[in-house]
Amino acid sequence: MTDLRPKTRRRLDKQAILEAAFELFAEEGESGFSIRKLAASVGVDPMTVLHHFRSKDELLRAIADHAVRGVEIPRATESWQNDLKAVANTFRSLAHRYPRVFHLHFRYHATGPADHVASEIVYCAMRRAGLPDDRAAGLGLAFYAFVLGFALAEAEGLLRPINDADEAELDALDADAYKSTRALIPALKGLDPDLAFSASMDAFIAGVANFSDRTSS
Incomplete structure (x- = not known):
């Protein structure tokens, strides 16, 4: 069972959160992805994620664009x-x-x-x-x-x-x-x-x- 409790709190910039979100989404797919699970995986509060990305939809759009940057x-x-x-x-x-x-x-x-x-x-x-x-x-x-x-x-x-x-x-x-x-x-x-x-x-x-x-x- 996945432990959704945040790890030790730490400061992460927007790019680091995006990269972690992309890795989680690429591994789990949309059905296994959530703001809460992302926050727990990087050791921040869910509100920290939403501070950088105003909504889950904005984050998903950024994940898609990050994928494009991964190819030539x-x-x-x-x-x-x-x-x-x-x-x-x-x-x-x-x-x-x-x-x-x-x-x-x-x-x-x-x-x-x-x-x-x-x-x-x-x-x-x-x-x-x-x-x-x-x-x-x-x-x-x-x-x-x-x-x-x-x-x-x-x-x-x-x-x-x-x-x-x-x-x-x-x-x-x-x-x-x-x-x-x-x-x-x-x-x-x-x-x-x-x-x-x-x-x-x-x-x-x-x-x-x-x-x-x-x-x-």
Whole structure:
């Protein structure tokens, strides 16, 4: 049973508390995380945590941004296509590295300073692709929805080759009503997440380029 009594009181700055919060969240996940448990783990009163972070939600947002700082954020290049791929790979790497933290990135429009660095690259890429600002904003957010969704699905086990039980279930489907599903069983058995992600990014980028051509003509 976890001892939630504070350890010996000591002074900690905001960064030290954030680092401890991140480690606890990454290990326990959201269900095992609380302000009280964090305070006990670092030997301070819960009010000390709330002195630095006005609410649990503010702390969770900071934890998510701390995760982004833990991976290498790419620099913009001359290719908007490559820039989108680089940011996508960064967030996929983030999901692989911190699977219990990653879902927090769906909760906030932006998690903070580190996230804004990546977003600037994405929005610049959309504008350099020739999109008007309203489309650049919408497709920029759609890019994040796609990338975060793919990475989370992968972290949860969806983007994996099907197992024997999955195959048996699909093979038992009506051959006429589920012709394409059954035809894809061999491909689903040999599914390569890296290739699926690369192909998905190529399709997204091709869609942006095609949309830009249509809006400029």
